Amino acid sequence: MRVSFFRASTALFLVVVAAPLGAQAPPSPTATAEVVVSATKLPEDAVDIAGSTAVVTGEELRRRNVRTVAEAIHDVTGVDTGNGSDNGSHAANIGVWGVKEFDALLITVDGVPVGGPFNPSLAQIPIDDVDRIEIVKGPQGTLYGVSAFAGMIQVFTRASETPRGSFRAGGGSFSEWNADLNWGMSPSPGLNLRVFGSLAREGGWQDRTTFSDSRLTLSGDYTVGKTTYRLGVTTALAYNYFGSPVPYDAGKPIPGFVVADNYAVVGARLDHRFTTISGGFVTPLGAGWKLEDTLGLTRDDQIQIRSFITATDGVTASATGTSLTPVESTAFNDLRAVGTFHAAGMHNLVGGIGLTWGRTTASGTGFDFDLVVSPVPVVPSLDQIPVGDNRSFQDRRTFWGFYVNDEWTPVSWLTITAGARYDLTSEALQATQQEVGTPAPDVTTDSQSGGAWSGGVSALFRLLSKPAGPLDTANLYGSWKSNFKPAAPNLTEAESARILEPERTYSGEIGLKTRWLKQQLSLDLSLFDMTFKNMVVAVFGPDGQPALTNAGEESFKGVEVDAAWQPAAMPGLSVGGGYAHHDATYVQFSFLTPEGELRVVDGKRIELVPRDLWTIRLGYGPAKGPGAWMNMRHQNQRPLNRRNTFYTPSFFMMDAGVSWDFPRFRVAVMGRNLTDSRPPVTESEIGDSQYYIAAPRRFLAEVTFRF
Numbered sequence: 001m002r003v004s005f006f007r008a009s010t011a012l013f014l015v016v017v018a019a020p021l022g023a024q025a026p027p028s029p030t031a032t033a034e035v036v037v038s039a040t041k042l043p044e045d046a047v048d049i050a051g052s053t054a055v056v057t058g059e060e061l062r063r064r065n066v067r068t069v070a071e072a073i074h075d076v077t078g079v080d081t082g083n084g085s086d087n088g089s090h091a092a093n094i095g096v097w098g099v100k101e102f103d104a105l106l107i108t109v110d111g112v113p114v115g116g117p118f119n120p121s122l123a124q125i126p127i128d129d130v131d132r133i134e135i136v137k138g139p140q141g142t143l144y145g146v147s148a149f150a151g152m153i154q155v156f157t158r159a160s161e162t163p164r165g166s167f168r169a170g171g172g173s174f175s176e177w178n179a180d181l182n183w184g185m186s187p188s189p190g191l192n193l194r195v196f197g198s199l200a201r202e203g204g205w206q207d208r209t210t211f212s213d214s215r216l217t218l219s220g221d222y223t224v225g226k227t228t229y230r231l232g233v234t235t236a237l238a239y240n241y242f243g244s245p246v247p248y249d250a251g252k253p254i255p256g257f258v259v260a261d262n263y264a265v266v267g268a269r270l271d272h273r274f275t276t277i278s279g280g281f282v283t284p285l286g287a288g289w290k291l292e293d294t295l296g297l298t299r300d301d302q303i304q305i306r307s308f309i310t311a312t313d314g315v316t317a318s319a320t321g322t323s324l325t326p327v328e329s330t331a332f333n334d335l336r337a338v339g340t341f342h343a344a345g346m347h348n349l350v351g352g353i354g355l356t357w358g359r360t361t362a363s364g365t366g367f368d369f370d371l372v373v374s375p376v377p378v379v380p381s382l383d384q385i386p387v388g389d390n391r392s393f394q395d396r397r398t399f400w401g402f403y404v405n406d407e408w409t410p411v412s413w414l415t416i417t418a419g420a421r422y423d424l425t426s427e428a429l430q431a432t433q434q435e436v437g438t439p440a441p442d443v444t445t446d447s448q449s450g451g452a453w454s455g456g457v458s459a460l461f462r463l464l465s466k467p468a469g470p471l472d473t474a475n476l477y478g479s480w481k482s483n484f485k486p487a488a489p490n491l492t493e494a495e496s497a498r499i500l501e502p503e504r505t506y507s508g509e510i511g512l513k514t515r516w517l518k519q520q521l522s523l524d525l526s527l528f529d530m531t532f533k534n535m536v537v538a539v540f541g542p543d544g545q546p547a548l549t550n551a552g553e554e555s556f557k558g559v560e561v562d563a564a565w566q567p568a569a570m571p572g573l574s575v576g577g578g579y580a581h582h583d584a585t586y587v588q589f590s591f592l593t594p595e596g597e598l599r600v601v602d603g604k605r606i607e608l609v610p611r612d613l614w615t616i617r618l619g620y621g622p623a624k625g626p627g628a629w630m631n632m633r634h635q636n637q638r639p640l641n642r643r644n645t646f647y648t649p650s651f652f653m654m655d656a657g658v659s660w661d662f663p664r665f666r667v668a669v670m671g672r673n674l675t676d677s678r679p680p681v682t683e684s685e686i687g688d689s690q691y692y693i694a695a696p697r698r699f700l701a702e703v704t705f706r707f
Contacts, residue, residue, distance in 0.1 A: 029069065038134040040407060040417070041143055041350050042338065047513045050417060050458035050477035052078075052137040052526045057264045057704040058130035058158065064622055064629060064657060065170055065702050067178070067200070069107075073153070075615050075631045076135055076561040077578025082681025084692030086306070088240040089209055090272040091122045093682045095293050096137050096151045097528055098556045098584030098609045099310045101535060102685070103485075106140065106148035109155045110232070112278050112296030113147055116330025116358035117397040117486075121300060123272040126215060128168075128180045128198045131158045134393040138528065139143035141454025141483030142419035145354055145401040149454075149483035150532070157232075158182065158194070158220070170277055170668075170702025175203035178702075189222040205695050206243040207262040207377075227283035234276045236505040242268035245690035246680070247309050251646025256314035259678065259693045263371060265307040265321050274300035282664050289339035296332040301325075304362075305382060307369070309686030317373050322391075323382060324364035331357045345410035350419075356399040363392040366433075386436075393431040393497065395489055400424040404682065413462045420455035425486045431497035436449035444497040448486065452502070456481030473515040482506045487536050487550065501550045503534045521561045530556040531587075537685075554606060558582040564617075572622035575614055584609040586642070601642045608683055608691075609650075612637040623661060629670075630656040640680070641689070651677040653694070666704040673697050 034046040034054045046053050054076045066072045070081040070092035080095030085102065093102050106113060107120040115121035133155050141150035163479035165183035182197035187193065197219040204210055219232030244264040247254045251482035257263070280294040307321025336352025366389040372378035405419030426449035434441035458479035464471065507530035514523045536552040584606040590601055605611075612635070617631040636650040657670025673695060680691030 004328070007554055011286070020575075026205060036134055036136070038136045038152060039140075040348070040405070041336065042348055042407070047473055047475055047515055047522075048415070048460065048477050049601075050415070050460040050511075051177075051509060052511065052524075052528075054079075054135040054562075056133045056135075058132055060619075060621075061127070061130055061133075062168065062667075062704070063627070063659060063668065065668065065700050066127060067176075067202075068127060069125055069153075069452075070094070071313060071672070072127060072130070072133055073135060075617055075633065077615060078137070078558075078560040078580035078582070078613060078614060079135065080582075080610065080635070081144050082692075082694055084243075084245075084694075085682045086684055086686055087119075087122070088211075089204060089206070089243055089695075090240060090694075094153070095609065096135070097530060097558060098582035098606065099150045099530075099532065099535075100606075100609060100682075101150070101537075102149070103536075104150035106144055106152040108152070110278055111154070111208045111280070111334065111438060112276075112292040112298075112332050113330075113356060114234070115398055116298065116300075116332060117147065117356045118328060118358055118360060118395075119332070121272070121274075121328075123213075123240075124236070124274060124276065124298070125155055126157060126196070126198070126217065126234070128178070128200075129157045129182065129196050129217065131156045133395075136632055137526075138479070138530065139454070139456070139481040139483035141481070141507050142403055142405050142421050142456050143327065143350065145356065145403075145421065145454070146399055146423050146425060146483070146485040147356070149485040149503060150530070157217075157219075159192075164707075166704060166706045168702060168704040169698055172700030173698035174205050176700065177201055191220065192222075193220040194218075204241070204243065205698070208264075208266065209239045209241050209243040209262060217334070224334055227281060228652070229279070229281045231279040232276075232277070234278075234652065236272070236274055238272040238274075240270045242270050242306050243682045244268075244308065245687050245692045247312060247687070247688050248646075248680075248691055251640050251648075253377055254312060254314055258310075258377075261377045263309060263317065263319070263373065263377060263379060264695055265305065265319070265369065265385065266379050266613070267383075268305045268307060268321070269303055270306070271303040272300055273302070273360055274298055285337065285339075287339075292336050292338060294332070296330075298328075298330045300328040300330075302328065303401060304364075306686070307367075308684065308690060310688075315372070315374050317371055318368065319371060320366070320368050322364060322366050324391075326362035326364045328360045329358065331355070345408055347408040347409075349404070350406075351404040352402075353482060354399075354401040354403070356401075357397070359394070359396045361392075361394045363390075365390055384460055388620075389433055389435045389443075390487070391431070391433040393429070395429050397426070397427045398425070399486075399616065412464070415462075416458070417460075417462045418455075418457045420453060422453055423484070424450060424451045425449065427486055427489075429489050429499055430560055444499065446489070446499045448499045450502075452484045452504075454481075454483045456587060469641075470516050472517070473513070475513045476511070477513070478505075478508075478510045478546070487534065498537060501534045503532070503536065503550075505533075506531045518568070520567055521563070521565045526560045528558055532556060537589075542587070549591075551586070553587040554585065554589070555587050556582070556584050570620075572620055574617070574619045576617040579612070579614040581612055582609060583611065589642075591642070599643060601644075604642055604644045605639045607640060607642060608638045608680065610638045610650075612636045621661075624663065627659040627661060630654065635679075642693075651675075651679045653677050663704055666706075667702075668704075669699070669701045671697065671699045 081092045107262040169179040171177035178200040200213040202211040215236035217234040278297045334354040354433040401423045403421035460477040461475040484504040509528040511526035532554040537551040560580040562578035621627040632654045637647040640646040657666035682692045684690040
């Protein structure tokens with residue numbers, strides 16, 4: 001029997017409003033508070049935000065020698081992620097609230113969307129240079145626009161500092177090694193500069209999947225009078241040889257396929273060579289107001305060579321692939337006024353205008369080939385395969401957004417937040433494809449433009465006027481939000497290329513945030529209900545090849561509980577954990593099988609979304625002396641297909657490490673996936689019934705010098 005979370009929230013609010021409420025002033029963030037800016041574009045204590053949030057610090061990531069975005073956030077309660085996707089072995093398909101669509105989340109670096117209006121480009125995230133990562137769940141369209149239609153992940157890099165720096169180097173399993181240098185300086189009053197550089201190499205656990213990443217960042221801030229300007233330039237080379245997903249049949253890998261072998265065409269790779277310019281300014285306007293601006297410009301030259309199995313008998317196989325050289329150019333600017341004023345209570349008001357623009361051009365070829373699967377894979381290289389067709393496309397998107405959001409505290413025990421945003425969007429697509437030997441190419445053009453509203457309203461009730469015994473704070477909240485996003489185009493084949501219907505989400509959430517024992521213990525509860533319309537999924541097109549389509553309507557409901565304890569008597573010790581129950585189902589969706597049979601999957605669970613997830617987090621990281629940490633994750637069985645006839649078994653994963661901090665340096669050793677669990681973590685959106693597998697057990701060691 002399904003739980004109606006909207007009904008539960010209505011009943012709970014009626015009880016709370018009718019109950020006597022104390023008068024508690026909103027607490028201001030303290031040195032130990034978990035400060036979040038992503039939810040409101042204002043620094044606020046997480047306990048005063050009417051929504052689910054989480055923060056992961058960069059120091060914690062460096063202590064654990066985190067190498068990817070997936071490793072950085074996979075221990076956050078309710079987050080489902082794993083390394084490996086159609087975008088490479090280091091690119092995760094991140095799931096929040098059970099939504100595991102690659103572009104369902106807005107992902108930013110210092111406020112600038114990576115990938116602009118296109119799919120998030122995780123290669124642009126400097127994981128070695130993180131100050132903190134903020135995860136905000138649910139639609140965030142009021143302040144952040146069309147790309148934040150199911151949630152957002154904001155990455156903030158380290159700021160320029162007075163003369164200070166560090167050097168870190170390490171290595172481990174699969175020929176992995178990494179090194180990075182961070183150095184800040186203040187050559188003159190008001191001017192802070194910083195240099196960051198990093199190198200990383202890895203042989204890859206799967207055959208022919210070498211990875212390398214080299215980047216350099218020069219950044220600084222300059223204060224003139226009362227205005228502070230920021231500017232940063234990053235250039236990077238990220239090379240990743242592509243590893244094929246594993247074909248499944250009847251819920252198991254097809255006999256003959258070995259997860260460590262690579263069946264992609266020899267030479268398959270996913271490379272990024274990009275340069276990003278980011279910056280902005282903050283200037284006071286007087287009387288409690290200030291003007292802020294965030295700017296980002298990126299050019300990303302890519303190489304995309306991939307292939308996927310289309311048919312196999314376990315001994316030989318047929319495959320299809322593409323070789324493309326996309327060039328992605330994006331521009332972003334967000335100009336906003338932020339003010340605090342009194343009018344029947346206190347108001348925190350944010351209003352602004354945002355522009356997100358992007359253009360992707362690509363040209364290349366399509367090809368088909370045969371290969372030997374077993375007993376030893378024999379796969380041809382790209383230069384041995386004849387060209388099947390020549391193809392190219394150009395996609396341009398422009399999003400304009402106008403927004404206002406007011407956080408109003410009419411009395412000390414109540415804060416009401418309401419906001420709205422109107423986005424004007426336009427997209428133009430042209431795709432060309434010509435089969436070798438045909439007299440004329442297939443040319444398709446499509447365009448779409450329009451406007452739509454996003455917005456939301458929330459209320460936060462402070463239930464305590466002062467601490468009551470061990471309970472310091474108890475804040476109850478409820479929210480309703482909506483968001484929309486122009487969908488990605490279907491670019492599989494030129495003759496069927498088209499812009500899909502816009503996606504839209506509606507969500508309701510209620511929750512309770514508590515703090516205990518003089519802020520040492522936190523215990524948070526959240527219940528959510530989100531409807532997703534027109535979600536983009538992969539199906540078979542008329543030609544039998546995978547294609548993208550809109551999937552009617554989906555429902556995402558659930559409960560999440562998170563607890564954390566940081567005892568004041570033992571600085572550096574933290575104990576935490578969380579549990580999430582996610583009910584992700586198709587409400588209305590039907591599709592055709594490769595044999596042309598109609599399948600209706602209304603009421604079925606969405607693929608690879610677990611019902612139950614839990615995590616345990618233990619850590620001890622003092623300023624000096626020995627330290628240790630351990631994180632454990634569990635997921636129960638997940639459906640492998642839309643008809644829910646096959647499931648993956650449940651699994652545990654554990655990471656752990658030890659360290660020793662000295663005044664000027666730290667040494668650390670850690671292990672990942674110590675249980676050596678190898679579940680499928682992501683389903684390919686291109687290859688039919690093909691899955692990327694979790695990386696095996698591995699070990700790393702590193703040393704950090706501070707100067």
